[in-house]
Amino acid sequence: MDYSKQIQDIAAKLFADGKIDVFVGYRMNSFDDNQIPVVITDPKEVAELVFTEKSVFNLTNYLKADHTRNKRVGLVVKGCDSRSLNLLLTESQVKREKLYIIGIACEGVVDDKGQKMQNCVECIVPDAVVFDEMLGTPKGIRDYIVNADIIELAGKGLVERREYFEQIFENCIRCNACRHSCPLCYCAKCCIDQETATIYNGSNTSSSAFHALMTWSLHLAGRCVDCRNCEKACPSHLPLHLLHKQNEKVIYDNFQNHLAGVEEGDRGAFYKYSLKDPDDFIL
Amino acid sequence: MSFSTFVTDKTGLQKLYEAIISKHETYAPVEKFGKYDYKKVSSLKECDPDSPIAMTMSVKPLFFPRASKIMKYEANSSGTTIMETDEDPLAGKRVVLGVKHCDARGLQVLDAVNKWDYIDSDFLKRRANTVIFSTRCDKADTHCFCTSLDYDLEKLDALDVAVVNGSDGKIYLQARTGKGDIFLKENSDQSTMYDVQNTMDDVRSTKYEEDMKKQYIAFTGSFRLKMDYKDVNEKMAKRFDSPAFEEASRNCVSCNTCAFICPTCHCFKISDEKIKDTGVRYKSYDSCNNVYFTLEAGGHNPRPAKFRRWRQRSMHKFVYYKERFGVNLCVGCGHCAISCPVNISIFDVVNHVANSPASS
Amino acid sequence: METLLVPTLCKVDRIIQETPDVRTYRLKFKDESLTEKFSWQPGQFVEFSLLGSGECTFCISSSATRKGFFDCSIKRAGIVTADIHSDLEEGDEVGIRGPYGNWFPLDEIKGKNLLFVGGGIGLAPLRSLIQYAIDNRADYKDFTILYGARTSADLCYKEEIEEWKKNTSVKVVLTIDKPEDTWKENVGVVPKILEEVVKPEIANTKVITCGPPIMIKYTLQSLDRLGFAPKDVITTLEMKMQCGLGKCGRCNIGSTYICKDGPVFTYEQLKALPDEF
Incomplete structure (x- = not known):
């Protein structure tokens, strides 16, 4: 190529x-x-x-x-x-x-x-x-492959999974390079930089890193395109794709095989409504 | 005043490290996801004092933590109280193994800003209570340029004990400060370490200086990047209005990571974490590449454009700090270029600016 | 532990609503034994923290010659100041660090004519020196205060200005930008009034000025035209600050730390700094 x-x-x-x-x-x-x-x-x-x-x-x-x-x-x-x-x-x-x-x-x-x-x-x-x-010669859209790391993650229970992520985020230095290098993070002032959002508040404690990265990944859920700019920017080499790929899989399974940005005019999974959206959380 | 030098070999050094770890509070580079960060260790197996420079984070957070508590407070109907936070976990007597020379120099450079006028006693206490073991690199990495800056690696006293690999598997341990000298003497194992002054063995004693010099020459010969820092200092000072700052910073994505991993960057912010009536105030890292850094509450920002922030960053490193404290605020470790997602190096930026036409 | 940055508790003794968006907070130390120890010079600032919201830099707007308390005049601008205005009541406690920074060159202005030129909230740092100078009136010759604001409602320290007016040894000139029905004093922007009404004596006069950037810009031009030497014009700068101790690097302009080498500068010194404020 x-x-x-x-x-x-x-x-x-x-x-x-x-x-x-x-x-x-x-x-x-x-x-x-x-x-x-x-x-x-x-x-x-x-x-x-x-x-x-x-x-x-x-x-x-x-x-x-x-x-x-x-x-x-x-x-x-x-x-x-x-x-x-x-x-x-x-x-x-x-x-x-x-x-x-x-x-x-x-x-x-x-x-x-x-x-x-x-x-x-x-x-x-x-x-x-x-x-x-x-x-180049177009190859067309391929079948969805579940990320190998996510398959491994699926075998873990909720508590175990939380511990696993906490242990990963321990090495986060809160430089926010992941966010700045993400093409889809363009907010003039990110919610994790707001002075009033005291749980994130810039300080690099592992709890604030956990909150900040989780919030960030949820904001990108249904929008992340898996380009891995964030991982390339991370000075601690954190496997940030785990967050995004996990979200991607949940969305793919629950929102009619939605993949962010594939179709022109796509608004991201959470920004459009369909009758087929899951509603089993309504009792 | 000259300090003692010992000669040993790989096994001897390992034995010394193990003895140190078992007797003292020890920090050393610990690997995770391919990156080494300094953590408290309880055995030599957990860590790698010879970690590759490109993959090792700065030792700075052991002295200037990424986030440290300033105080706790509690406010209720009977009034407000400000409480001391828990004891400083970094203030005790401790040893750090595997620090790189450039990184140790970074701490020395930071002493200046922490010592002028208001004295940051916490930082200085952490410094005073720490013995630094630093291995001299054998080979420069792609982005290294420590030999081009204003310090002498051969005599550097920012570290307490220098570890130098000699020929034929010999390893020299050279005390560079009084603190290092005492520590080395107290912890030396006479069965594996020999004081070069006392030993009768001719090969071991008389040639050590020459042997260390040989290693140094081979090391200095391995640098890809070279510059004349005096020339850069001088030229940069005259290029405040140079358009070269804009050119050099054009593909920067303002991710700020360069400042967070830099061994000499020391800008910080103060922020409160509040839960109902109690809260903790933190001092944590900040970066001048961040657009909010100088944004005033009224909305005025003296550095709204990326190139202005880059100008501040590079001028602070090579002009302002030098004017103020007499040393460059850059140690040539190359970490900024390694961590940068688009590989911008402070080396390239300052050289590009210095070699651009001077402004009036 | 960061001992340098730990604040001391103060009690809000009184809150004075100066203008719709400016309030003066009169503070007293919670631990009264500290009152004596805390001494400051006109022009210095403190780090004022509303615990849980954050820390902000404010100049002390009263003089140490008035004992037992100190004032901070706070304009509602950002997040912390908005919280201060909405949450802080009389009797509440705040954290204070300081005093920090340099001060007005008291020795140099002794025996001179003083001309104060203030705009809006910019009178706050001047007020500290004005009080100091009034309390040591014999040390100075002519004493003129030119103060302007956008509207009459935006004039700070109205009660105190009335006192100054009553003082025969002080000349007070007030101005607002646009005419108002009940307004009997001057109308026009500060630089214009300075040139047309005040017509200050140049020789042996020190000008002390502070105000919004746009006012400062034109006032400096006016002073230039009137023939003042840059070394006789003194101003106080505002930059975003956090530590106030010359450590955090936020207020760097060139190799100058505004928080340590300033905030008080002469116009001559300002000209030598890189153009970044």
């Missing part, structure tokens, strides 16, 4: 035609063979752009940054990234007409060690679902 040349050509043409002000893509790191996101405003820098199986970061995160606000943006999205983009579009965070989207029919990306990422192995929507131009 190497679309570097195509992306460079498209970006150059977009700049030449005056269709975009900013292009968000990937470039090589200066020190190893990994890649970092790059925000280009100068057409001369287009030659730096690359796209291979090392293009990991979900670039839709940059749509909330100062550099892209109210600008015309060219953007590269993989399958998962395009799902978060779909949600950002329905949630009115970006305007479709301001974007030029290069969709990728993704074959999966690899981590720093060259191993295929777990979310790519279990990927359901490899092709970009929203795009102006598609690179």
Whole structure:
């Protein structure tokens, strides 16, 4: 999977035609063979752009940054990234007409060690679902695979599960990097940063980390697209996907196989009503 | 004043570590999810004093905790009382194993801000009661640039005992402070550790300085990143208005993790946790990359844009702290670049700015 | 344990509603033996905490020459100040740390004409020095207070201003931005009144000013035009602060800690700082 040349050509043409002000893509790191996101405003820098199986970061995160606000943006999205983009579009965070989207029919990306990422192995929507131009051969939607860690988690009782999570959150340093690197966390002031919400209140005690991460994951339930930006940002390497994948499975099972952002105009599981929604909690 | 140096080998060092752990309150890097964090240990098996630098969190939280209680209070009909919190868990006599040299230097740099004017006696007490064992790295990691900064790794006295790997499996234990000297003498095992001054063994005694120098030269030769900190200090001071800050910070996602894992960042916030009539006030980490950091209640924010916050961060590290306290607020550990989701290194940022055209 | 940051309890003795959104809280130490020990200079500030809500920085708006209590004038602006206004009643207890920061250069202003230029809540830090100077009136020459607010309702310390007016050795000039039916004093923004009505003597005069940023900006320009040297213009800065001790790094502007090296600066010193406030 190497679309570097195509992306460079498209970006150059977009700049030449005056269709975009900013292009968000990937470039090589200066020190190893990994890649970092790059925000280009100068057409001369287009030659730096690359796209291979090392293009990991979900670039839709940059749509909330100062550099892209109210600008015309060219953007590269993989399958998962395009799902978060779909949600950002329905949630009115970006305007479709301001974007030029290069969709990728993704074959999966690899981590720093060259191993295929777990979310790519279990990927359901490899092709970009929203795009102006598609690179690669679309493979279509795959069957839902339950995450291996979640199967393991399902064997645990409630108390055991709580203990398990508490033990994971012990290493949380409350830097909130997970939240800031999440493309779908765009609230002007997050509820866990509110001065009045005294149980979260910034202090890094394990109870406040537990509350903050739980609240965060529930806010993303039915919206998380499993791009794993949060895990990439976590300095303590916490397996944050456990929270999101667990939510995803519950929602998939209970809300008519809902997967966030796959369809255009998707509002997330909790934001739409269907007669088929479970109601067995009503006595 | 010169302090004692001992020579031993791998087994000798392990025996020493085990003896320390059994006799003293000991902290060392403990692995979890591939990342090492300093925790209290009860056996050498739990921890790895030789943990890889890139995967080891800073030792700073043992002295400046991520969250520490300031006070508890209780308010009821008979009035309010402010209570002392529980005893400081970090104030006792203790030993920390496996600290990296750069990390230890970070503590020394923090002494300056905690000692000026109002004295943070809690921080200084934690410092005074701790003996730091620090192993000199054999090889630099991708993002390391400690040798390019304003301290001498060979003589660094931010640590109490330096552990240096010599040739042929020899390991040198060198006391760098009076505290380290006494501790080392008290805890040395005469069957496995030999004072280089006392031993008659020619190979062991006379060549140790040369052997340590050899290790140092090999280590300094392994750096990918090099810079002239004086040049950077000087140039940065003239580049407050440089557009280079904007260029260098463009792909930053403002996740703040760089400040939270930095061994020298010391900005904090004070927050209350309240449950009905009682509450606890905490001092916990904060980051100048956070947009709320300088947001005033009236709505005015002197640093609303990302590049302004980056300017504050990098200027604080290489200009302001230096002007104020005479040392750089960066120790070249590279942790910011390692933890950054988009691999921005303070090294790249300051060099980019320093090499940009000077503003008027 | 963070001994440096532990507050001391104070009792709210009196609450004075100054304007619709400003209240003055008169505080006394719960442990009365501390009253004597607590001494401050005009211009210094305290960390005021409503326990459970948080800590805020306020200047002490009264002078140590008035003994037994100290005042903090608080404008409703953010979350903590909103809580203070809604929850705090007379007799309640609050936490206080301080006094912190530097103070007005008392030695330098001795024997000079004093011109106070205040706007809105900006009179609070000036009031401390005004009280101090009135109590040591013999040390100073001419004494002028120019104070303005948006409307007459927004003028703080109305009772005290009446007292100042009665004092023949003090010249008080009041102004509001727009005409009001019952208002008999000046109308117009502070810099305009400064140039057109006050017409201060330049030689041997120290100007002490504080107010909203926009007022400060134009007042400094006016003072420049009138011919005041930047070193004779003294102001007090506001930055977000938390520790007040020169540790938490929040109020850094360049290598200056506003909480330690300030909050009182001359205009000359301000010009040397990076433009970040």
